[in-house]
Amino acid sequence: MASLLKNSILLGQVIPSTLKNAVKVQVPYFVFDDRLKAYFKKTEDFVAEDLSKSCKTGDVVVIHKLEHKVKKEITHSVFERVYKFGDIKDPISGKTVVSNQYRETLDEIDRLYGATHKNFDYESAPERGRLEGTKDFTDKPIYRKWHEFEKDDPYGINN
Amino acid sequence: MSFMKGISPIRRTTNYLNASPLVLKRRVKILTVNFNENEEEEHHKGARDFVFWNLPQVQYKNPNVQIVTFRNLTPSPFITCFLEDNSKILFDVDSQSNKEIMDRLVKTVGKSKELLEEEALASEAKSNPANFCRRLGFDRHCICEMPGQVPCPIMVPVPKHWRGKWWNQGHRYEEE
Numbered sequence: 001m002a003s004l005l006k007n008s009i010l011l012g013q014v015i016p017s018t019l020k021n022a023v024k025v026q027v028p029y030f031v032f033d034d035r036l037k038a039y040f041k042k043t044e045d046f047v048a049e050d051l052s053k054s055c056k057t058g059d060v061v062v063i064h065k066l067e068h069k070v071k072k073e074i075t076h077s078v079f080e081r082v083y084k085f086g087d088i089k090d091p092i093s094g095k096t097v098v099s100n101q102y103r104e105t106l107d108e109i110d111r112l113y114g115a116t117h118k119n120f121d122y123e124s125a126p127e128r129g130r131l132e133g134t135k136d137f138t139d140k141p142i143y144r145k146w147h148e149f150e151k152d153d154p155y156g157i158n159n
Numbered sequence: 160m161s162f163m164k165g166i167s168p169i170r171r172t173t174n175y176l177n178a179s180p181l182v183l184k185r186r187v188k189i190l191t192v193n194f195n196e197n198e199e200e201e202h203h204k205g206a207r208d209f210v211f212w213n214l215p216q217v218q219y220k221n222p223n224v225q226i227v228t229f230r231n232l233t234p235s236p237f238i239t240c241f242l243e244d245n246s247k248i249l250f251d252v253d254s255q256s257n258k259e260i261m262d263r264l265v266k267t268v269g270k271s272k273e274l275l276e277e278e279a280l281a282s283e284a285k286s287n288p289a290n291f292c293r294r295l296g297f298d299r300h301c302i303c304e305m306p307g308q309v310p311c312p313i314m315v316p317v318p319k320h321w322r323g324k325w326w327n328q329g330h331r332y333e334e335e
Contacts, residue, residue, distance in 0.1 A: 002222075003222070003223055004222065004223050004224070004225055007188050007223065007225065008188070008243065009188050009189060009241060009243070009245075010189070010225060011189045011191065011225060011227055011241065027225070028227060029225055030218055030226060032218075032219070032222070036162075036171065037171040037172065037173060037176065038170075038171050038215070039215055039218055060229075062189070062241060079245065080245075083229075083232070088232055088233065090233045090234065090235060091233075091237065091239070091249055092233075092235055092237060092249070092251050093235075097232070097233045097234060099195075099231050099232070099234075100195050100197070100200065100231065100233070100234045101234060102234060
């Protein structure tokens with residue numbers, strides 16, 4: 001495997017997992033193919049302990065390698081959350097952003113078109129994660145189900 | 160160039176990959192490029208060109224740096240370097256050409272030309288062709304393969320009286 005993965009700091013995205021006290025982080029890296037002389041992307045999953053317990057699926061985090069492992073599987077610890085999933089802040093201006101527009105600009109456009117109230121008021125809305133388990137099923141991994149039990153697990157999908 | 164298929168296959172030649180002046184300083188561990196793919200966003204063109212033309216060069220010269228690209232996340236393009244001591248360096252590359260971006264990176268986080276030349280000299284001194292051991296990368300595996308030297312004991316047994324085992328076991332005192 002790439003010697004890059006032995007680095008003391010790595011950047012990755014949090015992926016859904018059933019772990020209670022830790023997060024699974026997927027780290028992308030490039031591997032050089034000697035014959036084609038090109039780089040191909042590969043990913044490696046690491047289990048990192050999340051001390052602040054604020055990292056959700058989809059966040060981009062920086063993880064540090066642990067010097068002393070308490071548990072054999074938990075090799076890293078989350079150091080910093082670079083981008084929060086859904087509420088990305090442009091580091092240059094500090095404003096919340098949606099792809100290539102600022103949220104301010106979108107609100108301004110709505111107002112100029114004569115909107116009486118905002119589509120979704122981000123400032124007054126509660127933190128994301130409120131609907132986990134009821135409407136949002138991205139926190140745990142999804143699987144295909146092959147039998148109908150009495151208690152229906154929303155993380156199992158038909159077809 | 161042989162087997163050169165794809166867009167701009169010159170990017171896939173060793174000469175091109177080695178031609179980058181950017182060798183990152185040892186404390187830079189992660190390099191992140193944020194840009195947008197939409198052709199109409201002209202201020203991202205420099206960042207897009209940097210990723211297309213120069214990123215493979217940078218990764219080739221720095222195999223232990225994690226390089227990550229983020230597409231269509233923010234309205235402005237930027238490059239972030241994460242250092243060993245947990246700090247970040249942010250480069251705002253809005254409306255800069257890929258050459259300007261490259262020069263800027265070399266000036267701030269790249270090793271200087273003199274340092275690179277010194278390192279090149281030091282690495283040449285290490286690979287002394289007079290050494291043996293193919294496993295460590297030298298050309299010859301043992302002195303036994305050189306003409307005029309004692310042949311390999313696998314092929315031709317060494318005379319008994321040259322062997323330390325024979326000498327120390329007292330055979331030298333035996334009468335023939």
